[in-house]
Amino acid sequence: MKRENMKIETPCQVVVWDVLPAIRAALAKELVDNGVTQQEVARLFGMAPSAVSQYLTKKRGYRIEFDDEIKVSIASLAVDIQEGVVDDLSHRFCDICRQLRADDACPADQE
Secondary structure (H helix, E strand, C coil): CCHHHCCCCCHHHHHHHHHHHHHHHHHHHHHHHCCCCHHHHHHHHCCCHHHHHHHHCCCCCCCCCCCHHHHHHHHHHHHHHHHCCCCCHHHHHHHHHHHHHHCCCCHHHCC
8 A cells, every 4th residue: 555545543533523523512502402501511611602603503513413312312411411410521421422332323433
């Protein structure tokens, strides 16, 4: 194989570039649909409100369509955030990512 044709993309790269933004986008939409302001979502995610707006308008995080089981997990996380019962948001994100991978629905596992 010629070197210029070689492409190295690890499953972790796909998770970082596609899966996690898609989870953030779906969670942002769920939170905003449930009455949380974009500014509050931005604070929660540690990003600018303009980034949240891009999630909501599908300019970011739109490459993956989740199955119903994952959508339920994201909706459950949104409710838990609103009720103030989430101790570690990053851990919950990882749980959803692991759920995707366990279900063989993660694009990183299909390459």
